[in-house]
Amino acid sequence: MSVELVFKVLKEASRPLKSAEIAELAGLDKKEVDKAIKKLKKEGKIVSPKRCYYAPAE
Structure with missing residues (x-):
């Protein structure tokens, strides 16, 4: 459950x-x-585009 939520937050972030x-x-x-x-x-x-930062894979 938390996995989907984390992914959703990352996708919605700019x-x-x-x-x-x-x-x-x-x-x-x-x-x-x-x-x-x-x-x-x-x-x-x-x-992880830079250390300790995360973004959805393209």
Whole structure:
């Protein structure tokens, strides 16, 4: 559930976000967001354009 929410927040954002910003926007715990980010990166759905920032893969 949190994985879809994190992906939705990233898709709606107009810029790459840090995990803390994603947590704030999604109303989730940062640990949950970090787990979701790890899963999304593994699946190739998101990329990290610069260190600690995440964006949807094109």
